[in-house]
Amino acid sequence: MDTLPTDRPPDIRVLAMPADTNAAGDIFGGWLMSQVDIAGSILAFRIADGRVATVAVNNFTFLKPVFVGDLVSLYTRLVKIGNTSVQIAVEAFAQRHRGIEESHKVATATLTYVAVGEDRRPRPIPKQ
Ligand SMILES: CC(C)(COP(=O)(O)OP(=O)(O)OC[C@H]1O[C@@H](n2cnc3c(N)ncnc32)[C@H](O)[C@@H]1OP(=O)(O)O)[C@@H](O)C(=O)NCCC(=O)NCCS
Structure with a gap:
């Protein structure tokens, strides 16, 4: 089990749904990658004060699987601001109920x- 960051709220919380599964029935890695990209882009947009690509x-590391019904929380952290670019670290956690609630860090990426x-x-x- 892992501990969720307590120094800041998640940028995104999203429920993993049956439509997000792979052929084996677990959550598709591409879905999680998409959530990570969206979470990072929220902080990047704020720092860039507008559109980012x-x-x-x-x-990108998948640490543990995500299952249908998991509550996935994504936390971002600014790593570096360049001239036109910004580097953001993202951590994804899944909270699931297996009798008791468990939290697991499921992915990290920069x-x-x-x-x-x-x-x-x-x-x-823009100057910060
Ligand atoms: C993003 C884009 C506009 C950048 O254009 P570009 O001509 O490659 O830009 P530059 O070479 O001037 O680099 C811009 C910045 O990106 C950084 N950068 C470029 N390629 C990079 C890479 N592979 N990794 C990390 N940083 C990179 C540069 O270091 C530079 O940062 P700095 O200004 O802070 O020093 C262009 O590459 C693009 O449109 N890519 C597609 C973006 C997209 O569609 N994303 C969604 C995919 S579904």
């Missing part, structure tokens, strides 16, 4: 987002 997903303008080209990250 995901340019890289690094060190993503890079680029601030883009109307023309979809990189623009500088």
Whole structure:
């Protein structure tokens, strides 16, 4: 069992649904990757003060499986601000009931987002 971060709320909490499963009946890794990207983009959007594009997903690690009915919480942390890019670390936790409630860290990744303008080209990250 793992402990959820207590110093900040999750950026996203979402229930894993039957529609999100793979052929074996567990939650599809691509679904979790999507939630991680969305969570990271929320913080990136705030830092960039507008539109961002995901340019890289690094060190994506699936630590434990996610099951239908798990409550998945995603926590983000700013790693680095560059000229036009921002690097965000994301941790995903699943809470599930097996008689008692269990929390498990299920995935981690570091993503890079680029601030883009109307023309979809990189623009500088505003001074924080
Ligand atoms: C994001 C995009 C606009 C960047 O354009 P680009 O011409 O490659 O931009 P640059 O080479 O000037 O790099 C911009 C920043 O991204 C960083 N970057 C580029 N490629 C990177 C990579 N593979 N990993 C990490 N950072 C990267 C650069 O270091 C730079 O950061 P900095 O300005 O903070 O130093 C362009 O690559 C793009 O449109 N990609 C598709 C994005 C997308 O559709 N994502 C969703 C996929 S479904």
